[in-house]
Amino acid sequence: MFLLEGVFSPTPLQLVIYTLIVTHITIVSVTVYLHRHSAHRALDVHPALGHFFRFWLWLTTSMNTKEWTAIHRKHHAFCETENDPHSPQVLGLKKVLSEGAELYRAESFNKETVDRFGAGTPDDWIERNVYSRPYMRDVGIYLQLLINFVLFGPIGITVWAVQMVWIPIFAAGIVNGVGHFWGYRNFECKDASRNISPWGILIGGEELHNNHHTYPSSAKLSVRKFEFDMGWAWIRLFEVLRLAKVNRVAPTPVFVEKNTVDLDTVRALMHNRFQVMARYKKEVITPVFAEEKARASEATRAFFRRANALLHREESLISDRARERLQQLTENNETLKAIYQHRLRLQEIWSRTSQNSQEMVDALVQWCHDAEQSGIRALQEFADQLKAYSVQPVPVLAR
Numbered sequence: 001m002f003l004l005e006g007v008f009s010p011t012p013l014q015l016v017i018y019t020l021i022v023t024h025i026t027i028v029s030v031t032v033y034l035h036r037h038s039a040h041r042a043l044d045v046h047p048a049l050g051h052f053f054r055f056w057l058w059l060t061t062s063m064n065t066k067e068w069t070a071i072h073r074k075h076h077a078f079c080e081t082e083n084d085p086h087s088p089q090v091l092g093l094k095k096v097l098s099e100g101a102e103l104y105r106a107e108s109f110n111k112e113t114v115d116r117f118g119a120g121t122p123d124d125w126i127e128r129n130v131y132s133r134p135y136m137r138d139v140g141i142y143l144q145l146l147i148n149f150v151l152f153g154p155i156g157i158t159v160w161a162v163q164m165v166w167i168p169i170f171a172a173g174i175v176n177g178v179g180h181f182w183g184y185r186n187f188e189c190k191d192a193s194r195n196i197s198p199w200g201i202l203i204g205g206e207e208l209h210n211n212h213h214t215y216p217s218s219a220k221l222s223v224r225k226f227e228f229d230m231g232w233a234w235i236r237l238f239e240v241l242r243l244a245k246v247n248r249v250a251p252t253p254v255f256v257e258k259n260t261v262d263l264d265t266v267r268a269l270m271h272n273r274f275q276v277m278a279r280y281k282k283e284v285i286t287p288v289f290a291e292e293k294a295r296a297s298e299a300t301r302a303f304f305r306r307a308n309a310l311l312h313r314e315e316s317l318i319s320d321r322a323r324e325r326l327q328q329l330t331e332n333n334e335t336l337k338a339i340y341q342h343r344l345r346l347q348e349i350w351s352r353t354s355q356n357s358q359e360m361v362d363a364l365v366q367w368c369h370d371a372e373q374s375g376i377r378a379l380q381e382f383a384d385q386l387k388a389y390s391v392q393p394v395p396v397l398a399r
Contacts, residue, residue, distance in 0.1 A: 041120075042248050069121050075087075088176070180193055208229060215251075260387060277346075289336065339378075349364055
């Protein structure tokens with residue numbers, strides 16, 4: 001009777017709650033420990049917490065810290081190329097969704113990947129003799145099966161099965177697949193990453209994938225008010241308990257009152273370049289495009305279809321067909337051509353690392369001058385606001 005019923009006889013609701021709790025712990029282990037700590041060093045974790053995460057991952061996924069870290073770092077190094085271990089842009093969304101775990105396991109056998117990208121990961125006795133030793137790696141997940149069976153009887157096998165597919169579906173499939181295919185983009189980074197909110201609790205914040213690829217070394221993945229990063233909530237709790245220390249988060253723009261462009265302005269724009277271009281999209285491209293579309297004639301209105309995104313999309317992500325549509329749009333509208341060319345010129349200022357500081361200041365001064373002379377109100381206002389960017393902290397006023 002014990003073997004048929006287990007130690008506990010939970011209700012279906014209690015079983016669901018238990019399953020959600022244990023799978024959530026696994027997600028937290030992946031996003032906080034493997035991803036933000038091990039792969040990107042965005043935070044440090046206390047050794048005791050790190051040991052717990054390593055043990056839990058061995059027990060519930062059989063994933064190895066060094067292999068996971070190396071594969072993820074390689075993903076960032078070669079994102080959306082043939083060397084990317086799991087890019088849906090290269091391999092197709094269907095393959096990454098359905099075979100994400102297999103792609104991970106195949107890359108884990110690539111010794112060159114593990115040796116090159118796996119530096120700085122644990123190499124203690126338990127890692128070498130338990131978590132990484134071939135015949136011991138899968139012991140954990142079978143031990144978890146035994147635990148579930150003892151606790152709940154045969155239904156525990158179903159709980160175990162859900163645990164086994166949780167990471168392959170949500171992390172290897174949805175994040176690595178859908179997160180590079182569908183969703184919205186806050187920032188135009190050079191890969192196809194996208195945010196797929198709202199999956200916050202189920203994926204622990206990993207659904208904010210575009211934010212992460214823009215600022216990979218940030219411990220916090222949310223940047224907008226409506227975005228919720230469950231992993232960051234746990235990190236803040238671990239900080240309070242002195243189990244974690246945040247090293248980096250995404251930069252926050254600083255503004256001061258000034259009417260000139262100087263080296264401080266250039267440095268601030270370089271430091272906050274993704275936010276600057278996101279503002280350019282919101283404050284220049286979107287309103288100007290709407291105005292031009294409203295006043296377009298029937299003959300030219302066809303060029304406006306699905307063209308708004310092309311004016312701010314990362315150049316490397318524009319297809320040949322879309323580039324032709326963009327060219328037709330800008331050739332037939334001088335105002336849209338002007339804001340598009342100004343966007344490219346602004347990006348070029350901080351992309352030319354061979355320029356010395358004064359050349360970059362001169363280029364930004366000229367950009368602001370041309371924008372102010374453009375006759376486009378949104379562009380003029382944006383140029384004026386650029387001058388307020390600073391890397392200096394805002395002084396605290398005495399009361």
